[in-house]
Amino acid sequence: MSGVSALIVGCGDVGGRLARQLLGLGWHVSGLRRAVQHLPEGVQPVAADLADRRIPADWPERAPDYLVYCVAASQHDEAGYQAAYVNGLRHVLGWLERSGQSPRRLLFVSSSSVFAQKNGEWIDETAATTPEGYSGKVMLEAEQLALHSGIPASIVRLTGIYGPGREWLLSQVRQGYRVAEQPPLYGNRIHAEDAASLLAYLLQADARGVALDDCYIGVDDDPAPLADVVAWLREYLGVTEWSDEQRVRRTGSKRCSNARARALGWAPVYPSYKEGYAAILQGRG
Template sequence: MSDLSAMIVGCGDVGSRLARQLLARGWQVHGLRRTVAQLPAGVLPVAADLSDASIPAGWPEHFPDYLVYCVAASQHDEAGYRAAYVEGLRHVLSWLADKGQHPRRLLFVSSSSVYAQQSGEWVEEGAATEPEGYSGRIMLEAERLALESGIPASLVRLTGIYGPGREWLLSQVRQGYRVAEEPPLYGNRIHAEDAAGLLAFLLQADAEGVALEDCYIGVDDDPAPLAEVVAWLRQYMGVTEWSDEQRVRRTGSKRCSNARARALGWVPQYASYKEGYAAILKG
């Protein structure tokens, strides 16, 4: 058994997967969300609405070693993103300050939307962050809040998360949707279990005294052109029809690198879309 502990704020899909992985390692885990009945077994519940500035009734008097801020916006517009990522984090940091609590590290789960590269460039953590959309701009604001919190912090910029229950592309392919082949539109993916695995890996590394960087990109080993992914899925699923009207649409084209996380020793369980989608379809 470990004597380590973590608070996962926003214990939804990825957060719950992280909780189960930490519990399996012997960690004590608190999970904060609005509906705590959906928390995995073994997670200590903290019921809270991050839009409420008052300290939740279940806030622990002895705060866990680590704080993971892993929320998802409940409404996908500028106000929703600001409420979830900026104001919610500000409330949590305020609760910590009011209680005089100081975690060993904060992991802030961010997004590759902060990168606006569109020409298939390879992107690493230090690449220019000049997002054109509100989601990337607000995420950068939240990242700054985390890094300036006074708590040692690392950002984890996850790319397109997929997995059971996150099957949008599979639905598109089944309906025969098309995607442009030229120029290649590179997409970046990480299986939800690997996203949680990277967070668990970083927490364990920090606990063991490894010096963490202030930012990591969460992505598999194979940023691939979307047309290639669609073609592979069509063959795997036996889809032969094409839709005349519908297309898979996306903006941007970049290839995110996981070299920094891999150099630390992290290895994704699903190295590419092939292993990840095969596991979903077999399930």
Template structure:
């Protein structure tokens, strides 16, 4: 059995899925969050508030082999993002330094919001990052903090996460959601289980001595126009009515490529929205 260990900071939905995948592979996993009662069984709890400077009482005496920073902002505004992604990461790095701990690698979970492309362009890890939104700017600052931390580090830029409990689009389609077909509004998705699976794959690869890049895009194989996704869901779900109101998604439109992660050997369990949504809808 492997004796590798990982600390997941922000062990919520995706972090919890990652924890379960690693536990199933024989890893030792600790999870840091405020509400540790929600951690999956088998995860060692670390109760902590990233807004507080004091070292958490349950902080481990031994350094984890891997640190995964996978938090979600409590407030969806500039202050909330700054607190969660920059200040929180700086605090965790400080706790590591305070205990003279050096994980083999830091995995920082970021977002495709760092890209501002809006014309359906294909985007990969080398594409320009010139975000217009505060969320993208703060994510870039947090990425830089991770990459300049003195630890070996990789950033995982996740695209639109969906899965059980993340069913906003399904709800909208049931209500007769409308979306403009021209120009096509391309969106990018990854099932929550695949988001966790990509991170687990990167950690395992690193543990075997595979050289990792400093950035990976987490996305399925099928960036698709939102109108195409809605049309498929309507047919699959048997929705025939239309809402009187035309709703148009935000103007961002880009197509993210997973070629770098696939070249390393990763493949999504749900390669497109069709397999992913069909699995959600098949659940009782």
């Protein structure tokens, strides 16, 4: 499949992992971010600030076959989300149009925050999206922008991403912070490498001519109660003390299904938190 090209907008942790996977498949990869010195080796750099309407000076002359919009908000409030996910995407779509470029498909990386369910329900891509917080509402707005961009698009709603460098829960467990056991607070997660592999799998499937759905949930096989995850980590880490504070909390509780992605043929390397966290703690992944 050599010769196929992808432009990854937001080539950070997950985007960088995706770039390395695609390079390994022989794809030509361009990566857009502000600090291009952090791009993986072999990625064509595109230095840009998504807040700037002007087309980047080193915008690829070659039209990308695929566009992956995989940014992270640098400011965690409504204005920051609007700037990163809606305005930034609008600018990129404008740059494509001004360059006369039209990718085969756009993958927009969204979030499970668009789902407001909180009673432990199993949900899939057809579940209602009625978010209460600004993050989910802005994500839905950005999803609609992608789906109505004029480019065939698929939304990938990633759940809680963890991996090397994303170890907040580990630090909480090491400090002995408690988590409520009842009612069970179900959490959904995906290892950063699996998040990238799902994106790579969708791109490869489309390049082979497989018809993609307009939405996929990126999650491992085991949405588990947070108390179970903390208990397993405590045992693995040998933590015996408890803090007087209860700091590990979640407001939502739902169980996301990866059946649609699995039906396409994708499977996570880290099917549950056990394999994923063990790999992190052993210096792998």
